[in-house]
Amino acid sequence: MAEIIVVTSGKGGVGKTTTSAAIATGLALRGKRTVVIDFDIGLRNLDLIMGCERRVVYDFVNVINGEANLSQALIKDKRVANLYILPASQTRDKDALTKEGVGKVLDQLAENHDYIVCDSPAGIEAGAMMALYFADIAVITTNPEVSSVRDSDRIIGMLQSRSRRAELGLEPIKEHLLITRYVPERVERGDMLSVESITEILAVPLAGVIPESGAVLKASNCGQPVILDTESDAGQAYADTVARILGEEREFRFVNVEKKGFLSRIFGG
Amino acid sequence: MSLLDYFRTSKPDVQSANLAKDRLQIIVAHERSLRNNTPDYLPQLKLDILEVIKKYVAVTSDQVSVQLDQRDNNLSVLELNVTLPEE
Ligand SMILES: Nc1ncnc2c1ncn2[C@@H]1O[C@H](COP(=O)(O)OP(=O)(O)OP(=O)(O)O)[C@@H](O)[C@H]1O
Numbered sequence: 353m354a355e356i357i358v359v360t361s362g363k364g365g366v367g368k369t370t371t372s373a374a375i376a377t378g379l380a381l382r383g384k385r386t387v388v389i390d391f392d393i394g395l396r397n398l399d400l401i402m403g404c405e406r407r408v409v410y411d412f413v414n415v416i417n418g419e420a421n422l423s424q425a426l427i428k429d430k431r432v433a434n435l436y437i438l439p440a441s442q443t444r445d446k447d448a449l450t451k452e453g454v455g456k457v458l459d460q461l462a463e464n465h466d467y468i469v470c471d472s473p474a475g476i477e478a479g480a481m482m483a484l485y486f487a488d489i490a491v492i493t494t495n496p497e498v499s500s501v502r503d504s505d506r507i508i509g510m511l512q513s514r515s516r517r518a519e520l521g522l523e524p525i526k527e528h529l530l531i532t533r534y535v536p537e538r539v540e541r542g543d544m545l546s547v548e549s550i551t552e553i554l555a556v557p558l559a560g561v562i563p564e565s566g567a568v569l570k571a572s573n574c575g576q577p578v579i580l581d582t583e584s585d586a587g588q589a590y591a592d593t594v595a596r597i598l599g600e601e602r603e604f605r606f607v608n609v610e611k612k613g614f615l616s617r618i619f620g621g
Numbered sequence: 622m623s624l625l626d627y628f629r630t631s632k633p634d635v636q637s638a639n640l641a642k643d644r645l646q647i648i649v650a651h652e653r654s655l656r657n658n659t660p661d662y663l664p665q666l667k668l669d670i671l672e673v674i675k676k677y678v679a680v681t682s683d684q685v686s687v688q689l690d691q692r693d694n695n696l697s698v699l700e701l702n703v704t705l706p707e708e
């Protein structure tokens with residue numbers, strides 16, 4: 353039986369797609385049979401971040417509508433074994449996703465995968481609700497910034513009241529907080545919310561802190577999930593996050609300012 | 622960082638992150654309290670609605686969803702969603 357992970361945030365542009373691509377790739381690298389689904393109907397982007405945009409033939413909505421079967425729509429990743437991508441459609445019909453249709457596709461995927469990662473669209477409308485409805489695990493993606501933290505709290509409320517697990521009175525969705533675009537220097541200066549403040553406000557266990565990193569833009573330019581850039585800070589931070597989601601303990605890295613010596617502080621370095 | 626910067630005081634006089642934290646704590650607590658006071662009659666209301674619908678069409682409990690949404694301080698919306706079986 354597969355576990356369904358939703359990558360969600362409420363607020364747009366905080367790093368959900370970057371995170372979905374990284375986590376799905378990371379799980380596959382750890383030997384888990386993984387599929388990552390783009391729920392952002394009409395604004396397909398996961399295909400670009402995963403570097404498979406030219407291989408899209410059929411999409412999620414085609415499968416739901418019976419216009420293609422799953423094996424035709426799933427794109428097998430060329431770099432990592434055990435990894436598949438199910439792209440979103442570019443149709444503008446937001447009602448293309450129904451609970452029944454999505455549920456069927458997830459059931460079918462669950463038969464031969466360990467993890468199904470759902471990249472949620474922004475907002476708290478139907479699309480975002482559909483992405484979180486079937487989840488077992490949520491990765492609440494948050495930037496160190498007031499509106500993102502507030503929106504994350506609203507999404508936490510939705511996870512606890514609007515999900516399948518909530519409606520059926522099952523064990524609640526397992527929540528993980530992921531702070532992205534973190535800049536320790538700014539936190540030290542006192543003009544950015546700290547990891548401690550955000551975790552205190554949201555009261556959700558912390559699964560990772562991804563630093564603001566040039567490697568993310570570079571990775572998206574090349575269509576390579578940033579976790580494959582194993583030299584980069586963001587890539588390493590995502591690898592740690594995947595390990596924590598799998599239940600392992602990892603020390604948090606990239607959360608403190610690297611102390612520079614007196615000379616390099618004076619001469620810049 | 623230049624030589625001059627080094628001797629300047631590095632902390633700004635207002636720590637805006639602290640202000641952000643205080644404001645968030647207040648608004649988040651407020652919004653949570655709005656969210657959490659769903660009336661305790663809601664589960665029974667849902668069962669009753671289900672019974673009424675069942676008199677006319679064959680539906681099961683998972684085809685009926687009853688949701689109370691607090692839009693703001695003085696507006697609550699009771700949302701009823703019934704998936705009718707196909708003919
Ligand atoms: N750790 C990071 N460091 C630097 N830039 C980042 C980081 N994470 C994400 N970004 C950048 O932020 C932008 C938004 O990222 P992304 O598309 O993943 O967000 P999203 O939450 O999926 O957006 P949407 O809500 O529109 O779906 C992109 O330009 C991405 O490169």
Ligand SMILES: [Mg+2]
Binds near residue numbers: 368369370397472473
């Ligand atoms: Mg996105």
